[in-house]
Amino acid sequence: MCNIWVYYSTRNQIYSSIEKAPYRSVALVLGTSNKLVSGKPNPFFTNRIETAKALIEHNKTNHIIVSGDNSSKYYNEPLAMKKALELKGVDKSTITLDYAGLRTFDSIVRCKQIFGQDSIIIITQSFHAYRALFISNYYNLKAIAVVADEPGRWQSAKVLLRECLARPLAVLDLYILGTEPKYLGKKEKLNGA
Numbered sequence: 001m002c003n004i005w006v007y008y009s010t011r012n013q014i015y016s017s018i019e020k021a022p023y024r025s026v027a028l029v030l031g032t033s034n035k036l037v038s039g040k041p042n043p044f045f046t047n048r049i050e051t052a053k054a055l056i057e058h059n060k061t062n063h064i065i066v067s068g069d070n071s072s073k074y075y076n077e078p079l080a081m082k083k084a085l086e087l088k089g090v091d092k093s094t095i096t097l098d099y100a101g102l103r104t105f106d107s108i109v110r111c112k113q114i115f116g117q118d119s120i121i122i123i124t125q126s127f128h129a130y131r132a133l134f135i136s137n138y139y140n141l142k143a144i145a146v147v148a149d150e151p152g153r154w155q156s157a158k159v160l161l162r163e164c165l166a167r168p169l170a171v172l173d174l175y176i177l178g179t180e181p182k183y184l185g186k187k188e189k190l191n192g193a
């Protein structure tokens with residue numbers, strides 16, 4: 001039931017076409033590892049970076065928050081995303097790093113409460129976008145998602161199973177447990193956004 005609720009309450013906020021997506025001054029890229037366990041590039045990561053770059057190029061946004069896990073000195077999703085965007089030609093002054101996006105819930109809440117955003121574009125794959133939007137809606141964050149391409153079926157099947165379990169957890173976090181992000185901290189101002 002939770003999966004159905006999450007899907008049907010957010011499906012009209014998802015765009016697969018960058019050209020049809022409305023403008024938002026800020027886009028939020030949700031974190032994932034830049035490498036697979038095998039050491040090969042992670043296509044989920046690569047496709048999110050490509051989508052962020054395309055949104056800048058099509059004037060659909062002018063600032064990007066890269067939010068992810070930075071829980072050890074050997075693992076830093078936001079910094080990896082920033083470096084990848086810069087390699088694609090995105091101006092570093094238009095990128096803000098959120099080091100405390102330990103999970104989707106934290107990234108969304110921090111976007112609103114720490115970075116002061118009320119209306120954003122979320123960048124992730126479609127299976128993940130529904131849950132991110134569901135959390136955004138709960139916090140009255142006027143969000144849309146522009147979805148990045150998904151890799152092959154086998155890779156997507158593994159994450160879909162995980163996502164089916166994560167959606168009921170989101171409902172629990174929001175409506176029963178009253179969960180807060182692990183780290184909030186002081187409000188931060190975005191450059192030029």
